[in-house]
Amino acid sequence: MARGELRIYLGAAPGVGKTVAMLDEARRRIERGTDVVVGLVETHGRAFTARMIGDLEVVPRRTAEYRGASFTELDVDAVLARRPEVALVDELAHTNVPGSRNEKRWQDVQELLDAGITVLSTVNVQHLESLNDVVEQITGIVQRETVPDSVVRAADQVELVDMTPEALRRRMAHGNIYHKDKIDAALGNYFRVGNLTALRELALLWLADKVDQQLERYRDAHGIGKTWETRERVVVAVTGGPEGDTLIRRAARIAARGKGTDLMAVHVANSDGLTGADPALLAKQRLLVESLGGSFHQVVGGDIPRALLDFARGVNATQLVLGVSRRGRFAQLVTAGVGVTTSARSDAIDVHLVPHPEVGRGRLAVPAPALSPRRRLIGFALVLAGLPALAGALLPLRPDLSLPSEMLLFLAAVVGIALVGGIWPALLAAVGASLLLNYFFTPPTNQWTIAERENILALAVFVAIAAAVSWIVDVAARRTREAAQASAEAQTLSTVAGSVLRGTGPLTALLERLRETFGLETVTLLERRTGAGERPDRQRSPQSWDVAASVGGPPCCAPGEAQTEVAVDDSLVLALRGRTPAAADRRLIEAFAAQAAVALRHERLAEQAAQARPLAEADRMRTALLAAVSHDLRTPLASAKAAVDSLLGEEVAFSDEDRDELLAAANESLVRLGRLVDNLLDLSRLQAGALGVTLAEIGLEDAVPRALDELGPNGLVVRSDLTADLPAVAADPGLLERILVNLIANALRFSPPGRPPQVTARYQDDRVELRVVDHGPGIPEPDRDKVFVPFQRMGDRDNHNGVGLGLALSRGLAEAMGGTLVPETTNGGGLTMVLALPAAVSPGDGAATEAVERAVRERRHRR
Numbered sequence: 001m002a003r004g005e006l007r008i009y010l011g012a013a014p015g016v017g018k019t020v021a022m023l024d025e026a027r028r029r030i031e032r033g034t035d036v037v038v039g040l041v042e043t044h045g046r047a048f049t050a051r052m053i054g055d056l057e058v059v060p061r062r063t064a065e066y067r068g069a070s071f072t073e074l075d076v077d078a079v080l081a082r083r084p085e086v087a088l089v090d091e092l093a094h095t096n097v098p099g100s101r102n103e104k105r106w107q108d109v110q111e112l113l114d115a116g117i118t119v120l121s122t123v124n125v126q127h128l129e130s131l132n133d134v135v136e137q138i139t140g141i142v143q144r145e146t147v148p149d150s151v152v153r154a155a156d157q158v159e160l161v162d163m164t165p166e167a168l169r170r171r172m173a174h175g176n177i178y179h180k181d182k183i184d185a186a187l188g189n190y191f192r193v194g195n196l197t198a199l200r201e202l203a204l205l206w207l208a209d210k211v212d213q214q215l216e217r218y219r220d221a222h223g224i225g226k227t228w229e230t231r232e233r234v235v236v237a238v239t240g241g242p243e244g245d246t247l248i249r250r251a252a253r254i255a256a257r258g259k260g261t262d263l264m265a266v267h268v269a270n271s272d273g274l275t276g277a278d279p280a281l282l283a284k285q286r287l288l289v290e291s292l293g294g295s296f297h298q299v300v301g302g303d304i305p306r307a308l309l310d311f312a313r314g315v316n317a318t319q320l321v322l323g324v325s326r327r328g329r330f331a332q333l334v335t336a337g338v339g340v341t342t343s344a345r346s347d348a349i350d351v352h353l354v355p356h357p358e359v360g361r362g363r364l365a366v367p368a369p370a371l372s373p374r375r376r377l378i379g380f381a382l383v384l385a386g387l388p389a390l391a392g393a394l395l396p397l398r399p400d401l402s403l404p405s406e407m408l409l410f411l412a413a414v415v416g417i418a419l420v421g422g423i424w425p426a427l428l429a430a431v432g433a434s435l436l437l438n439y440f441f442t443p444p445t446n447q448w449t450i451a452e453r454e455n456i457l458a459l460a461v462f463v464a465i466a467a468a469v470s471w472i473v474d475v476a477a478r479r480t481r482e483a484a485q486a487s488a489e490a491q492t493l494s495t496v497a498g499s500v501l502r503g504t505g506p507l508t509a510l511l512e513r514l515r516e517t518f519g520l521e522t523v524t525l526l527e528r529r530t531g532a533g534e535r536p537d538r539q540r541s542p543q544s545w546d547v548a549a550s551v552g553g554p555p556c557c558a559p560g561e562a563q564t565e566v567a568v569d570d571s572l573v574l575a576l577r578g579r580t581p582a583a584a585d586r587r588l589i590e591a592f593a594a595q596a597a598v599a600l601r602h603e604r605l606a607e608q609a610a611q612a613r614p615l616a617e618a619d620r621m622r623t624a625l626l627a628a629v630s631h632d633l634r635t636p637l638a639s640a641k642a643a644v645d646s647l648l649g650e651e652v653a654f655s656d657e658d659r660d661e662l663l664a665a666a667n668e669s670l671v672r673l674g675r676l677v678d679n680l681l682d683l684s685r686l687q688a689g690a691l692g693v694t695l696a697e698i699g700l701e702d703a704v705p706r707a708l709d710e711l712g713p714n715g716l717v718v719r720s721d722l723t724a725d726l727p728a729v730a731a732d733p734g735l736l737e738r739i740l741v742n743l744i745a746n747a748l749r750f751s752p753p754g755r756p757p758q759v760t761a762r763y764q765d766d767r768v769e770l771r772v773v774d775h776g777p778g779i780p781e782p783d784r785d786k787v788f789v790p791f792q793r794m795g796d797r798d799n800h801n802g803v804g805l806g807l808a809l810s811r812g813l814a815e816a817m818g819g820t821l822v823p824e825t826t827n828g829g830g831l832t833m834v835l836a837l838p839a840a841v842s843p844g845d846g847a848a849t850e851a852v853e854r855a856v857r858e859r860r861h862r863r
Helices: 016-029 047-053 076-082 105-114 129-139 150-155 166-175 180-188 193-221 242-256 279-292 302-315 328-333 338-347 371-396 401-422 423-441 452-500 506-518 582-650 654-687 698-712 713-719 733-750 806-816 846-862
Strands: 004-009 034-038 062-066 069-073 086-089 118-124 157-161 235-237 262-269 295-300 319-323 350-355 520-528 545-552 566-567 572-578 696-698 719-721 729-731 758-764 765-773 820-825 833-839
Touching: 004 016, 004 193, 016 034, 016 086, 016 118, 016 157, 034 076, 062 105, 069 086, 069 846, 076 105, 086 105, 105 118, 118 338, 129 193, 150 401, 157 193, 157 401, 166 180, 166 193, 180 846, 235 242, 235 302, 242 262, 242 279, 242 350, 262 279, 262 545, 279 295, 302 319, 319 338, 319 719, 350 520, 350 806, 371 401, 371 423, 401 423, 423 452, 452 806, 506 545, 506 572, 506 582, 545 572, 545 582, 566 582, 696 698, 696 733, 698 713, 698 719, 698 733, 698 765, 713 733, 713 846, 729 733, 733 765, 733 833, 806 820, 806 833
Parallel strands: 004 118, 004 157, 034 086, 086 118, 235 262, 235 319, 262 295, 319 350, 719 758
Antiparallel strands: 062 069, 520 545, 520 572, 566 572, 696 729, 758 765, 765 833, 820 833
16 A cells, blocks of 8 residues: 655744645635645634634544543544545644554654655644754743654655734734733734744745655666756865864855855765875864854865765765965976866866965875884894805805895895884895895806896896885885874774763763873863963963862973973863873874864853853743733732622622622632732742741641542542551641642642542651542653643643642742652552651650751752
8 A cells, every 4th residue: 555645844933824725725626626634733723723613524533531621532443444545633743642542643654654644734833742842942831742844754745834923913913823811922922023033034944854865866866977056065175184274264254155055074984094184184173164153074085086076975075175276386296186187087076176285295295114114124134144144055055046045045035124123224135135145146146247138128127026025024014014103093083072971971981082092191172361472481380270170190381380281272282291192192182172172162151051041941931920910810819809809890780699609709809819920929039049947847647638638529429548647747747738729639630530639648768758649640650750841731731720840849848948859650550659767766866856947948948
C-alpha cells in the first residue's frame, strides 16, 4: 500500500490563517472529486473558521476523561475505518490526553499516513523542537507542545501562511483570534510587533532551509553538479598558514554584502594524513571563522584544486576565496599554483585571489633529518671503514669473481649503510663504492680508467641504483617517524578531548592534561588587563596580567616568570614552568593553547548564561504574574463588584433571600481573591528568599482537622487515618496549614465520585511522612516535576480555578521548613503527594533542636 502524503501549513503565530488555508485546500480537492473528511479541526471559537467547515463531512471525535474533566481528541480508529483519500488534522504539535494510544497528535498522523491516507495539517513555528528555546528567549513563554523538526521536514509539502505583524494585530484587535477579555493582554505580551517580526523571520528562515534541502535532493537525484546561484555561499580556503586570518576576514566582508549569505572555511588535509598545517594556527582560524558567523570544514585530498572545487560544488557555493601563492617566482614558472589551477577549473564559481603580506615569501623547505645524529655518525663511520674493508676482503677473490658480482656486494653494502645512517652516508657510500670498483676491480685495475664502455654503463647504473635505494630507505624512515609523531599527537589530542568532556571544569582539565603530558611543574593561562600595553617591562609586571586559570605549583603572575610562553592571541598567553619542551613539541603545545582559549570563552559564556538565567526566570514570573492579574484577579473582583453594585442599586428591590445570596457571592469572591493574593505574595517572598518561617512543635492530629475545616463542606468527605503514636513535627503552623489545604483541595478536585481522598501518616528515619492519596487519573512520571512549575495547569482547560500556584507554593513552603514534597503513584491508580517534615523533639533537647534548625538553614542555602 502506498504511503499517504503529508501537507503542512506553517505559520509564524496563531491567527495567521493556517486552518482557513487548510479548509480552502480541502474544498478545492472536493470540487475535483476527492474524498475528503475532517478528522479534527479546532475553531477556538472563531466564527469564520466554523463557517468554513460548513457542510464538510466531520468524523466524530473521541471523548477522554482526565482529572474529572472530559476532553475530545482525534479518533484515529474512526478515520481509519472511514478510509478517506484526504483527512484534515489540525494542530500537529498537540499533546493528547494522558491515557491515549499515542502521546502526540503527530504520531496519530503517522498512523494515517501509513494507512495510505493523505493528511493536511497545521503547525506554528514556535512548536518546532529546534526553535523552542529561541522562541522562549524572544517571547518569554515556554512552549510545552512541540513536534520534532524531522516530522515537518519529512512532509511532502510545507506551505507558509504569512501575514505582516500589523495585519495580525488588527485581526486580533477586531476579535477574530481571541475572546475580547484576552485581547489587551495578548497585544501587550505575545503579540507585540517585535515578537511577531522575530517569529516571522524564524518561519521564513526555517522554510528557506527546507527549500535548500529539497533543492539539494533534486540536484543529487538528477546528477546536477554545476552551481546554481540560488543563494550566495562564500567558501574560503585556508592552509593553516599566517595568511589565513587575512583571507577569512576578506571572505567575511564579501559574505556580509549579501543578506543571508553563508560563510564556510575549508582546509584540505594531505591524503597521507602525516604532514599538514600547524594545528594551533588551524584552531585559531577555526575560532575566527565561527566568531564571524561561519562554519569550518576539513576534507582530505591529494589534488588540492580538485578537492576545493569538489567541496565548493557539493555545498553549491557561488564564490571561492583563495590567497595568492606564497611560492617564489621560480617555483611559479615551474608549475602553476593552486590558485591558477583552481581558477581554470572553476566554471561558474567566482574565484577571488586575495593578496596578503606573505606573498612571495615561500622558501624551499629542507626536510629535517629522518634519523638521529648518532645513527648518521655510525653511517659515516661505516663508509670510511666498511667500504675499504670490503674492498680488501674481495681483492684475494678477484680472479674468482666477475665485475657484476663485485658490484652486487658493494650495492648490498650501500643499502646496509642507508638503513643505518640515512640518505647522506648512503650517497657518500655510493660514490666511494664506485671509485673503489673503478680502481680495484674494473680493468685496467689499479688506475682510474675504464677500458670497456659497458663497464662505464655498469658503474653509472650502480651509482644510480645506490642513490635511488638510499633515497627510498630515507623516505621510508622519514614516513615512519612522521607516522609515529602523528599517532602520538592524535592520541594526545584524543585524550585531551576526553578529559575535557568528562571534567567538570574543561579549562582546568585541559591545562592539567598539558602539564601531565609534557612533565611541567606549572601551567598558567594569563590574560592581559585592559589598558596594559605590550611593552617589555609590562611583560614581567604582575600588575599587567590576571591569572585566568592555573594548575600545578604556584602560578606564574606574568609571562616573564615562565620558562616557556606561548601567545594565544593579543590578550592571552600560556605560561609554562618546569622543563623546557622540545622544539618539536611546541606545535602541539600551541594547539593546547588555542583550545584553552576556546575553553575559557565557553566557561565565561556559561557564567553569563547562569547569571542571566535568574533574570530570565524573574521576567517569566513577572509576565505570568501580569497574566494572572489581568484575568484571575479581575474575575473575582468583577464578581464581587457586580454583587455590591446590585445591592447598592435602587432599580431592583431584592428580597432578603436574594440579598443574602448576593452577599454570599461577594464574600466568596473576596475570599478567593484574598487567597490568591496571599499565594502570590508568598511565592514572591519564596523567590526572594524573604519568607519568614517560625518553627514550632505541632501535631498532625491538630493540623489536619484545621485544614479540613478550612475547606468547608468539601473537607467533610476526606478520610483521615492518623495514628495516635505519631510524633509532632517541626513546622510553621500557618505554613503547614496552607500546604495541607492546597494538597487536599487538589486531591478533591481530581478524585472520582465515590472515592474521596485519604490522609495518612507514618514516622520513618526521624521524619514524619504525611500522604494525601487520591484515586484520580494520576500524572505520568515524566510530567511529575512539571506540576510544581508556577502558572501552569498541566493541560487543564478550565481557567477559572486559580493560576496554577498551589503545588508550586506548597513545595516551596515545605522546603522552607526543611521538608520535602514529592509525588508518587497510588496503588491501583491515582496520585499520592508525600509531605515529609522533620520530627520535632522535646524542648529540653537542645542538640536535636539545633539539628532541625541546621537542616532548615541548609535547605534555604540550597535555594
